Amino acid sequence: MQDTSHLVCTQTGCPLSSTGECLEGFDDPHRCPHAKPRIGAPNVSTDEAPGDDDEAVAEAMADWLPLPGGYELTISEAGEITARSEAQVVMFAGEPDAGKTTLIATIYELLSSDLIGGFRFAGSETILAFERACFPSRIASGNVKPDTFRTRHPRPRFYHLCLRPESPAGPQKHLLLGDVSGETFRRASDDLAEAKKLHILRRVDAFILILDGDKLRNRKERQDALERATLILRSLVDAEVLLRHTLIQIVISKFDCFDPGDKNMTAFLTHLRSEFETKFATLFDRLVIYEIAARPGAEGFDFGHGVREVMGPWLQESDFQTQANYPAAAPLGQIRESDAFLWRRLQHANHA
Ligand SMILES: Nc1nc2c(ncn2[C@@H]2O[C@H](COP(=O)(O)OP(=O)(O)OP(=O)(O)O)[C@@H](O)[C@H]2O)c(=O)[nH]1
Ligand SMILES: [Mg+2]
CATH class of the missing domain: 3.40.50.300 (P-loop containing nucleotide triphosphate hydrolases)
Incomplete structure (x- = not known):
């Protein structure tokens, strides 16, 4: 599973920041439309709507290569x-x-x-x-x-x-x-x-x-x-x-x-x-x-x-x-x- 510590979710009740799980069920929360890059202090409120800065950082990160974060693998x-x-x-x-x-x-x-x-x-x-x-x-x-x-x-x-x-x-x-x-x-x-x-x-x-x-x-x-x-x-x-x-x-x-x-x-x-x-x-x-x-x-x-x-x-x-005999189909x-x-x-x- 990817390291998601740099992400916050804009949806109330999403466990992303506590367990790394995505409320929408995405295996990789980076792909969830509600997940945004965390800006500034790590305890930024998850209820706030994303600002222009957030959008700009998200855009800049869009083609970053995700690396394994040391958590469970999908x-x-x-x-x-x-x-x-x-x-x-x-x-x-x-x-x-x-x-x-x-x-x-x-x-x-x-x-x-x-x-x-x-x-x-x-x-x-x-x-x-x-x-x-x-x-x-x-x-x-x-x-x-x-x-x-x-x-x-x-x-x-x-x-x-x-x-x-x-x-x-x-x-x-x-x-x-x-x-x-x-x-x-x-x-x-x-x-x-x-x-x-x-x-x-x-x-x-x-x-x-x-x-x-x-x-x-x-x-x-x-x-x-x-x-x-x-x-x-x-x-x-x-x-x-x-x-x-x-x-x-x-x-x-x-x-x-x-x-x-x-x-x-x-x-x-x-x-x-x-x-x-x-x-x-x-x-x-x-x-x-x-x-x-x-x-x-x-x-x-x-x-x-x-x-x-x-x-x-x-x-x-x-x-x-x-x-050794895995199903052929x-x-x-x-x-x-x-x-x-x-x-x-x-x-x-x-x-x-
Ligand atoms: N006394 C005792 N308690 C154990 C032992 N193994 C696990 N437990 C306890 O049993 C409880 C449940 O253990 P988990 O490993 O979370 O069980 P799980 O099957 O993963 O549960 P879910 O994630 O809810 O599916 C925890 O409180 C453990 O501490 C054991 O060998 N002896
Ligand atoms: Mg368990």
């Missing part, structure tokens, strides 16, 4: 990476609050300080986005209880990681971690047309479906949480956006919230495993279930408990060799220009 920006280098694309899905963004932030924190699966952190084009996602859990934020900002964008945005192998001879590896608001998946599970809009999923190497552990431990909420998760998967299969060769990783989050002595809970987890295995094992080549505590609040759990295991398959070359139906662009670049990359 689909087409992510496509630039997949086109030029070997990259694994991983999409994180789940209901609101399931723990998607926290898991992405934890992956970054673990890789920043540790060797995982023989790989080390070597860089990122979305370093500011990672830092923003990690900030709430850092002591500096002053939060009593660590929290993560809610993801609001309805379209996938990607975090980027470049990794280098421990042995200096090996090639670098790129990971693109896709984050979408939980609301988008909720809509997809209710409406097939909404699920079809997520055709970018046809390209992902791994699809992570996160179930909120905090809901699973609650007897009144757990059955509903399980049903909603299976509905998301079912709806994406019916919409033909999730393909057989995609690695499906079912992740039970917030494992630190469980009472280890609760036998009823243990029985429910066994039931959950058999539900996924009986309903989906024949639809996918590989479906694996994990238990994690990405950012545990309780003692007895290490930071990022179980997260390395989830990452394992993305880092092992052989695990993705079976997925572009997705049918309505397709946005940026998706079409990504499709062309991916085809090019796969045949290069």
